[in-house]
Amino acid sequence: MSEPMFKLNCPLPLAGHERVLMAHGGGGRMMSVLIAQIFRQAFDNPELETRHDGAVLTLAPGRLAMSTDSYVIRPLVFPGGDIGTLAVNGTVNDLAMCGARPLYLSAAFILEEGLEIATLWQVALSMRQAAERAGVRIVTGDTKVVERGHGDGLYINTTGIGRLEHALRIAPASVRPGDAVLISGDVGRHGMAVLAARENLSFHSPIESDCAPLADTVMALLQQGIEVHCLRDATRGGLAAVLNEIASDAGLRIDCDDAAIPVDRAVREACELLGLDPLQVANEGCFVAFVAQRHSDAALATLRSFNPRAALIGAVLDAQPGLVTLSTELGGRRILDMPMGELLPRIC
């Protein structure tokens, strides 16, 4: 990017108000000051500067991907990130999972009356930093304020547009029997980091969220001509939910090797302590890739060049449609079921 590195210690703007008031969402002078001094200052780019109801974008021809996510995480700040980091990376990753290069984001804020302006400013800076790292621009936005007692401080929606630079159809329907199933890193860190922050737990070793943008990894797979059939980041419901969704939507069976699935020792210990299954715990920087069997080694090498914990974890079988099985170390095999709800609500 042509802009100078942003200083994260830049001083808090919006002199005169320490907390968000209802009037900051009213469409009047106070709202325009809030937008100018917080969001336009943090996200500063030419599209935002048109100051219109939307952004006008010029894209090279080709297929586009569009994805949306609202972020309602509690607490707003957690080890490894905050709601701003998450709101950028989460949507960037959903675009990447469509095989798209993320380009533009919208950002819509629902602020709770009484939210500290300093918190909002810190979140806006996190979003800017995450956007720079992921190579996207926040080009349009919206601000609403709800009364104190509603909304948990801050909800953020980001919606993203990306461009597909290949001819593949990356979706559950493209998964084929024989496909290799790979994972881009170790699982369970985001959910456990949020849980620890929320409940003031301290584990033997501190656990940081894996929250990170995944588009570079995906672009590298595609640029190397790897025949990618499906990609899915393992967020809510964890790896278990993702494998079950894809097995069900593709109408095939997925068989994984339990011992091959990378789980950090601290995460495993914390899960054991709390009786949780790390395969059901949410991630924010980890995805599953279904690739043609003959490209399995090349795909694994590429994934490992970004994260040494990446692994080949299983294969797709032409049997029992919708079933996910897990081969255990003792030579047994169990069904890995879809979680019903979520062990830990409000983690993303």
Place this chain on the structure above:
Amino acid sequence: MSEPMFKLNCPLPLAGHERVLMAHGGGGRMMSVLIAQIFRQAFDNPELETRHDGAVLTLAPGRLAMSTDSYVIRPLVFPGGDIGTLAVNGTVNDLAMCGARPLYLSAAFILEEGLEIATLWQVALSMRQAAERAGVRIVTGDTKVVERGHGDGLYINTTGIGRLEHALRIAPASVRPGDAVLISGDVGRHGMAVLAARENLSFHSPIESDCAPLADTVMALLQQGIEVHCLRDATRGGLAAVLNEIASDAGLRIDCDDAAIPVDRAVREACELLGLDPLQVANEGCFVAFVAQRHSDAALATLRSFNPRAALIGAVLDAQPGLVTLSTELGGRRILDMPMGELLPRIC
């Protein structure tokens, strides 16, 4: 559209649950049933059916507009619409204000635990009906659930993509001295309708929200070759906020004729009763157009073909940058100031 007219009386799906539970947002089986039985059934279209993290879209080459809005209105249902109608029309209108033909919407829901499934279903049907009327497709979405006591039942974010089919630059910076200022309909209805519903007021004559899609009207202006300089729908803060924003961003003065601004008699009476200024009350189906002076008559005729209350209300002057003045019936002139906050919070 090729699909048959949707029956609004179709039965409620999601047998077995009458209210939203936390588990409906957990990424597991209950969430996928909720999405399948409510959102996929209501919005049914091929992009949603890929069941992926985002939608893949093929657009004709050209400039795109992107706009986002979160909807936090209280109450969820009001005379003339509900939060679903509003969530579609509001974003469709923001795209239209960029001079774009609205094409695709994302829809992200933040549900409060305990929300009645019947309410969610009704809102989803309203969204489908509004989307059909506006000619857009809801192609991707997200669902989160927050604990009871947060979130006011339902917040919706919609983000839209539209295509610009002309070479104009429609923005405050394009406004010129001499431009005619027109309004597409009478003002103040949405805010007063919501206020009446929220406070259980009954006015002499019932007031309905003006909530409606505006893209057809804008497309008609553009197709007739009218030199449109800026468009802005008069939502939060009403006409007063919009005129002040544009006067300020364009660095010009706007002078309007108070008597020319159409206000429904019931709205005027209700505003007088409550001490409100109809020019500061929100609208959801009414916009201001700045057009080249020589196209003023043609623009007015086009606007009137959609709404007979459309009017020429003022002109842009090359003086006192940022000022908005109002000529009164008695021959005086007053400054129309930017509202500070909002008289009625949570109206959109």
